[in-house]
Amino acid sequence: MLRIKIQNKYYLKCTVCSHITPNFWTWFEQEQQCPKCGSKHSEVWYNRRYQRLKRFTQGEPESFWRYFPYLPLLRRRHIVSKKEGAIPIEKWSFLEEYAKTKYGLDIDVHVCRNDLNGGTGTFKDIAASLAASIFKEIGIKQYCIASTGNSATAYAKYLSLAGVNCSVFMPEDAIVASEATISSYGQQVFRVMGDYAKAKEIAAGYADMHNIPMSTGNIDPIRIEAKKTMVFEWLRQMDKFPDVYIQAVSGGTGPLAIDKGIREIKHVYEDLKNPRFLLVQTDGCDPMVQAWEKAEAAGFPEGFEKDYPIIDNPRTEVPTLATGNPGTYPILAKLVQKSGGTFLRMKEKNLASVGKLVAYEQKVIPGPASAVCIAGFFIALQKGLIKNGETVLLNTGEGPNRAPLFLEQMIYTTRKVRNVEQCKPHEIENFREQLWNEVTP
Numbered sequence: 363m364l365r366i367k368i369q370n371k372y373y374l375k376c377t378v379c380s381h382i383t384p385n386f387w388t389w390f391e392q393e394q395q396c397p398k399c400g401s402k403h404s405e406v407w408y409n410r411r412y413q414r415l416k417r418f419t420q421g422e423p424e425s426f427w428r429y430f431p432y433l434p435l436l437r438r439r440h441i442v443s444k445k446e447g448a449i450p451i452e453k454w455s456f457l458e459e460y461a462k463t464k465y466g467l468d469i470d471v472h473v474c475r476n477d478l479n480g481g482t483g484t485f486k487d488i489a490a491s492l493a494a495s496i497f498k499e500i501g502i503k504q505y506c507i508a509s510t511g512n513s514a515t516a517y518a519k520y521l522s523l524a525g526v527n528c529s530v531f532m533p534e535d536a537i538v539a540s541e542a543t544i545s546s547y548g549q550q551v552f553r554v555m556g557d558y559a560k561a562k563e564i565a566a567g568y569a570d571m572h573n574i575p576m577s578t579g580n581i582d583p584i585r586i587e588a589k590k591t592m593v594f595e596w597l598r599q600m601d602k603f604p605d606v607y608i609q610a611v612s613g614g615t616g617p618l619a620i621d622k623g624i625r626e627i628k629h630v631y632e633d634l635k636n637p638r639f640l641l642v643q644t645d646g647c648d649p650m651v652q653a654w655e656k657a658e659a660a661g662f663p664e665g666f667e668k669d670y671p672i673i674d675n676p677r678t679e680v681p682t683l684a685t686g687n688p689g690t691y692p693i694l695a696k697l698v699q700k701s702g703g704t705f706l707r708m709k710e711k712n713l714a715s716v717g718k719l720v721a722y723e724q725k726v727i728p729g730p731a732s733a734v735c736i737a738g739f740f741i742a743l744q745k746g747l748i749k750n751g752e753t754v755l756l757n758t759g760e761g762p763n764r765a766p767l768f769l770e771q772m773i774y775t776t777r778k779v780r781n782v783e784q785c786k787p788h789e790i791e792n793f794r795e796q797l798w799n800e801v802t803p
């Protein structure tokens with residue numbers, strides 16, 4: 363822990379009234395909000411020269427901590443890391459070939475597989491690593507979070523590593539494997555009888571009652587700062603900045619952070635602009651898609667972004683994405699519109715088929731939320747949303763160990779046998795057509 367609070371590396375600035383909060387000690391003292399206007403949306407800015415960033419976006423770093431000068435931590439000794447956030451971006455040629463043969467498109471398809479992260483193998487590891495490090499530095503000992511699983515799992519692990527207690531509020535339908543993981547680290551789980559919105563509500567009450575800080579969700583400056591390093595990683599790893607970005611969306615920290623990252627360095631990288639955001643939800647929980655379709659049909663009238671439905675107790679097999687009340691939609695919708703992107707809906711009944719196909723072609727088994735993202739790629743092609751010559755980036759958030767029941771749906775080659783005569787050798791090739799037909803009939 364560091365007691366000297368005077369520093370000039372970074373500051374937080376309110377996005378509504380521009381009030382400056384000098385550091386994270388003060389930010390937490392003022393209950394993670396602007397003392398002047400009450401907004402919870404502040405952004406971190408740095409008194410740094412960005413010319414130096416070019417030196418950092420080279421080589422083979424171990425983690426996103428390579429970008430330490432542009433992260434809101436003062437002392438490296440407080441870093442809590444498990445090698446996250448500098449994962450190799452893969453090129454998936456089977457998707458490129460498909461786009462070529464079926465649609466005549468020459469495109470580059472890259473996949474950032476967050477299951478390769480060292481902490482818990484999800485999207486959430488970098489944010490949890492930064493949070494744990496900041497808490498270690500400023501001396502926070504108790505924290506709480508409401509989560510459908512992946513955030514909580516990551517925070518539970520990294521905060522344990524930092525010696526911070528983390529109370530986790532999970533909705534009734536959260537995946538048991540996540541609950542078990544969190545519990546195994548010794549962190550407290552509260553399973554809330556109700557949906558994600560209910561879990562958030564109880565967590566907020568608990569935070570209030572015990573004066574424990576709680577994650578403020580998708581606009582949490584800690585999460586945004588961690589995830590903005592995605593942009594730095596693209597500069598480091600990709601020959602060309604992506605034209606199209608596809609992600610399964612729940613609250614939308616991903617696109618918000620990309621936008622922040624680009625604004626932060628635009629004065630040195632003048633040509634950078636947001637990729638077109640194609641954000642995917644399933645038909646089990648699609649409030650953003652519904653809102654977007656309505657706005658689109660009406661020609662995006664003034665204030666369209668404020669009009670969105672709230673889905674109570676969404677019935678979905680992908681609890682990771684079960685944000686029925688998308689509070690960030692107003693900011694996100696504007697961002698997506700400006701980027702020239704859109705929101706897409708995939709059918710949950712196709713999830714396992716997408717999973718099987720990817721495992722067969724790429725030998726990578728996606729978790730359910732990752733399958734949602736990849737399904738979005740196929741839908742984008744079908745709708746003509748990707749143009750010839752473009753570079754596409756799929757950001758997949760999790761592997762299959764998140765959801766054992768999803769993994770079980772991958773079984774399709776098994777034959778039950780009683781004697782040796784029933785067992786015959788097979789040809790892997792023979793499965794291909796069947797698998798493709800399931801995904802793109």
Ligand SMILES: Cc1ncc(COP(=O)(O)O)c(C=O)c1O
Pocket residue numbers: 484485486512513580610611612613614615616617682683731732758759760
């Ligand atoms: C695997 C996975 N994909 C996608 C998401 C959606 O993330 P975002 O907060 O950017 O909507 C999450 C988080 O909820 C996730 O864990």
Ligand SMILES: [Zn+2]
Pocket residue numbers: 376377378379380381396397398399400401
């Ligand atoms: Zn303010």
